[in-house]
Amino acid sequence: MNTESYVREFEEIFIQYFPKVRTFAAILLKSEQEAEDVAQDIFVKLWEQPDLWEGDLVRNYLYTMVKNHVFNRIKRKKIESRYIQSQINLQSLEEMTEFKDPLNEIYHEELQLLLKLSLEQMPEKRRQVFEMSRFQHLSNHEIAERMNLSVRTVEQHLYLVLKDLKKLLTIAIFLIKF
Secondary structure (H helix, E strand, C coil): CCCHHHHHHHHHHHEEEEEEHHHHHHHHHCCCCHHHHHHHHHHHHHHHHHHHCCHHHHHHHHHHHHHHHHHHHHHHHHHHHHHHHHHHEEEEEEEHHCCCHHHHHHHHHHHHHHHHHHHHHHCCCHHHHHHHHCCCCCCCHHHHHHHHHHHHHHHHHHHHHHHHHHHHHHHHHHHHHH
């Protein structure tokens, strides 16, 4: 197959399937932007494997690729969330003041204030779950029992809090550096 026909065949597949792949990914991910990224990644992989472009094989392969790519993305997010959860520890804020630099003390106070304001803006149950987890050092199971919630609900509350705090800390760190 010459280069021109190779490109033309890929273009046809792209035109026919890209919108379907993107839509399928958007349904699974509930995010248009992430779906666009997934679809682009999949078509880059497909470009590298022209032996899969034949007939129904490409269609079946594309949907399998979308499903696997989305599941891998979700797994990666869970791992990132666990990592963030382990990293967001109020003790790390204490470490900032270790050197008694006046600026560090100001940054520490600002971060404490941001954290306090952020916690005050959260829904009551979410805030309670976070405080029980981080300040009282209770396990998710203990929190679930005390609040009459499922462990999964506790995990979801913690995930949402940490997601919000990650955004807050990212902005704060960016502002501190500049």
